[in-house]
Amino acid sequence: MKTSVLEVINERDVARHQQQLEHVKNLLELNENAFESIIRKIQALQVAVPSWALGTGGTRFGRFPAGGEPSNLEEKIEDVGLIHHLTQATNSISLHIPWDIPKDAVAIQQLLRTNGLTIDSVNSNTFQDQKDQKYSYKFGSLCHTDDAVRKQAIDHNIEVVQHGVKLNSKVLTVWLSDGSNFPGQHHFRRAFARTLDSLQKIYKAMPSDWTMLIEYKPYEPNFYSMVIPDWGTSLQLSNGCGDRAHVLVDLGHHLPNTNIEQIVARLLHFGRLGGFHFNGSQYGDDDLTTGAIKPYQLFLIFHELVTGANDAAVKNPGVAYMIDASHNLKDPIEDLMNSLENIRTAYAKALLVDFSSLEKAQQDNDVTRCEQILQNAFLADVRPLLAESRLRSGGSLDPISFFRSQQIREGLIKRRGKTSIATGL
Numbered sequence: 001m002k003t004s005v006l007e008v009i010n011e012r013d014v015a016r017h018q019q020q021l022e023h024v025k026n027l028l029e030l031n032e033n034a035f036e037s038i039i040r041k042i043q044a045l046q047v048a049v050p051s052w053a054l055g056t057g058g059t060r061f062g063r064f065p066a067g068g069e070p071s072n073l074e075e076k077i078e079d080v081g082l083i084h085h086l087t088q089a090t091n092s093i094s095l096h097i098p099w100d101i102p103k104d105a106v107a108i109q110q111l112l113r114t115n116g117l118t119i120d121s122v123n124s125n126t127f128q129d130q131k132d133q134k135y136s137y138k139f140g141s142l143c144h145t146d147d148a149v150r151k152q153a154i155d156h157n158i159e160v161v162q163h164g165v166k167l168n169s170k171v172l173t174v175w176l177s178d179g180s181n182f183p184g185q186h187h188f189r190r191a192f193a194r195t196l197d198s199l200q201k202i203y204k205a206m207p208s209d210w211t212m213l214i215e216y217k218p219y220e221p222n223f224y225s226m227v228i229p230d231w232g233t234s235l236q237l238s239n240g241c242g243d244r245a246h247v248l249v250d251l252g253h254h255l256p257n258t259n260i261e262q263i264v265a266r267l268l269h270f271g272r273l274g275g276f277h278f279n280g281s282q283y284g285d286d287d288l289t290t291g292a293i294k295p296y297q298l299f300l301i302f303h304e305l306v307t308g309a310n311d312a313a314v315k316n317p318g319v320a321y322m323i324d325a326s327h328n329l330k331d332p333i334e335d336l337m338n339s340l341e342n343i344r345t346a347y348a349k350a351l352l353v354d355f356s357s358l359e360k361a362q363q364d365n366d367v368t369r370c371e372q373i374l375q376n377a378f379l380a381d382v383r384p385l386l387a388e389s390r391l392r393s394g395g396s397l398d399p400i401s402f403f404r405s406q407q408i409r410e411g412l413i414k415r416r417g418k419t420s421i422a423t424g425l
């Protein structure tokens with residue numbers, strides 16, 4: 001069989017990798033069983049990429065495209081396929097409708113297969129008005145005071161599900177920008193009741209093997225109130241819809257200093273944590289690469305996910321992971337590979353936590369020891385473990401170096417042009 005460039009480069013670097021791996025295994029005192037189990041778990045962690053993240057993100061002041069952006073769904077799939085090929089960490093793509101409506105579902109399915117991908121969730125969009133849309137969402141969608149606007153928004157969500165069915169998706173993610181900008185604008189209780197009623201209608205229209213994920217966000221684009229500002233509201237709406245409606249936690253959707261890991265633990269306790277949107281948030285929503293600014297927080301979140309997964313008392317459905325970010329400085333492909341690495345790093349560290357010692361220390365109220373156990377895991381260098389997982393899955397030892405050395409962006413610019421623009425925000 002012909003050796004690929006990827007294999008040749010991996011081969012060149014593998015001796016150094018093995019040395020580092022041995023060193024880390026010794027440092028962490030991992031026996032073969034523990035080591036193999038961690039590698040397998042890292043390999044299994046797959047995080048979807050949304051179709052809107054492949055272009056350069058902008059701010060409301062400007063946008064500086066990287067060049068070679070994918071200008072249609074096929075090219076977006078190609079980009080995610082490349083990221084997956086190198087990282088082996090993202091085997092699915094999440095679609096935003098109507099930004100990425102598949103014209104030929106059969107051909108898209110075929111393309112997905114060639115790239116080793118599936119469709120993760122489908123996301124509705126009632127936060128913008130589309131050309132030729134009858135009613136405006138300026139004053140809300142599922143919460144709207146006017147039945148006709150609400151019906152249009154409900155129908156849009158049902159249509160999104162129908163697109164998803166053709167692509168074998170089983171998850172609808174709903175994020176609402178609905179809210180108010182000024183005191184008095186909204187009747188809070190009625191806006192909530194109308195939203196619940198709309199979501200119930202969408203829920204009823206979903207096939208019985210579909211799940212609905214409901215996001216929350218405390219501010220933006222509305223700045224006085226959001227109809228779904230917090231996890232409690234999402235949870236209540238999920239409960240009002242049925243067993244297959246769950247809460248989605250987006251890391252960028254919290255006010256500064258919110259204890260997100262505790263929210264994760266609570267939702268796991270209630271068996272209602274359905275999904276995760278990863279990004280890094282310094283001031284606002286998805287303003288930075290996941291893990292760029294608060295790696296300890298990301299680790300603590302994964303610690304809750306791992307303890308939850310190991311606890312028979314927790315009855316939570318599988319959690320759908322997605323990166324929800326679009327960067328305005330970095331190359332989008334490099335940024336996504338960065339995020340995937342940081343997410344797996346936090347996960348691998350969480351897998352290293354000495355649970356039984358932690359439980360004992362918690363029971364004994366030994367605060368210093370508790371914190372020390374977490375810090376021990378957090379401070380471990382897990383990079384060789386991640387590289388080993390990638391290598392075993394057929395990925396690259398060092399995806400970003402590979403992307404650069406093979407001048408992949410330059411190739412994309414040549415093929416797609418310097419000014420191609422991806423749909424999205």
Ligand code: RM4
Pocket residue numbers: 123175215217250277285324425
């Ligand atoms: C929202 C929310 C949604 C995302 C849109 C583009 O803030 O996070 O999940 O799809 O942005």
Ligand code: MN
Pocket residue numbers: 175215250277324
């Ligand atoms: Mn999100």
Ligand code: MN
Pocket residue numbers: 250252253285286324
């Ligand atoms: Mn967001």
